[in-house]
Amino acid sequence: MTQTLEHPGFSLTVEGKECFATELYSARQIQEGIEEMGAQLAGEYQDAPYVVMVPILQGAINYAVALRNAMKRAGAPPIVMEGMRASSMDKTRSTGTVKIIKDLIRNPAGEDLLFVDDIFDTGLTLRGIVRHVGGSNPKSMRVTTLLDKPSNLRIPGAVEEIGGVATVFTMEEPSFVIGFGLDYEEEYRGLDYIARVRMPLPGGGFEE
Ligand code: IMP
Ligand code: MG
Numbered sequence: 001m002t003q004t005l006e007h008p009g010f011s012l013t014v015e016g017k018e019c020f021a022t023e024l025y026s027a028r029q030i031q032e033g034i035e036e037m038g039a040q041l042a043g044e045y046q047d048a049p050y051v052v053m054v055p056i057l058q059g060a061i062n063y064a065v066a067l068r069n070a071m072k073r074a075g076a077p078p079i080v081m082e083g084m085r086a087s088s089m090d091k092t093r094s095t096g097t098v099k100i101i102k103d104l105i106r107n108p109a110g111e112d113l114l115f116v117d118d119i120f121d122t123g124l125t126l127r128g129i130v131r132h133v134g135g136s137n138p139k140s141m142r143v144t145t146l147l148d149k150p151s152n153l154r155i156p157g158a159v160e161e162i163g164g165v166a167t168v169f170t171m172e173e174p175s176f177v178i179g180f181g182l183d184y185e186e187e188y189r190g191l192d193y194i195a196r197v198r199m200p201l202p203g204g205g206f207e208e
Contacts, residue, residue, distance in 0.1 A: 006023065006028075007193060009195070012197070014197055014199075019198060019199055019206065020198045020200075021178060021195040021196065021197050022198060023193050023194070024195060025194040027193045029169075030146070030192075033146075033168040034063070034070050034146075036168075038072075038073065038074050038076070039070070039074040041071055041074075041076065041142075041144065043074070044142070046076075046077075048112045050077050050079065050080060051078070052079075052081075052082065052112060053067075053079050053081045053114045053116060054083065054084055054104065054133075055084075056083070056084055056086060056116065056117040056126070057102065058085070059181045059182055059183065059189070060083075060116045060118050060181060061083075062118075062180045063117075063180065064081065068081065082104055082106055084104055085100075086099060086129055087125075088122075098128025107136070108133050109136055109138065110137065112142075113140065113142070114144065115129060115130065115143045116144055117143075117144075117145045118181045119146065119177070119182060120143075120149065122151055122153045122154055122155055122158075123154055124158075126143055126158075126162055126165070127162055130161070141162070141163060142163065143162050145167050146168050147167065147170075148167035148171065150171060150172070150173070151174045177194050177197065178194070178195055178197060179191030179194040182194065
């Protein structure tokens, strides 16, 4: 993919270290990628009466809104949204457990559920959510994330268990990323692009 850098980068402190963030996916690349995903998912749901989109709060909000608009433009059936909130993260590390902080209020039985999240990392959050909601007899469950991080901490079998993940971008490396919903300690979610956080090198400078 050709990359047009629109942002020169900025410094930020992550876990006490002075880091440098550089654009990884531009706002335009993100919009184009979501447009394609919207068309694909609209096709998958062409026979459904309506779709219940479930953004995993807070990180999924930007992607979910953009995806809903893209699906509408592609002729999808009506989309209702209801968020869920779970937590598996402690700063930049996964804690290993999923807590359901906000469940669905709507009864998911018989519904076509589209879970939306910002990034698929270890898979713990989405596996926990799908396991939890799957017990209430939804008609179908589908998972989409904006990013797929090739994490070496990926839970074996997680992708298969949740029926696959439709992702817009597959990252080449498991870097920490911020922007377009993704945060570091609740900051940077509002960037309209995604930046990769480059850690400082012992001899000076930052990771490539
Ligand atoms: P998982 O449960 O390990 O798949 O983690 C999913 C959640 O961890 C995401 O929804 C994010 O909130 C968070 N996360 C994972 N990687 C990153 C990252 O690079 N930047 C910001 N948040 C991340
Ligand atoms: Mg987060």
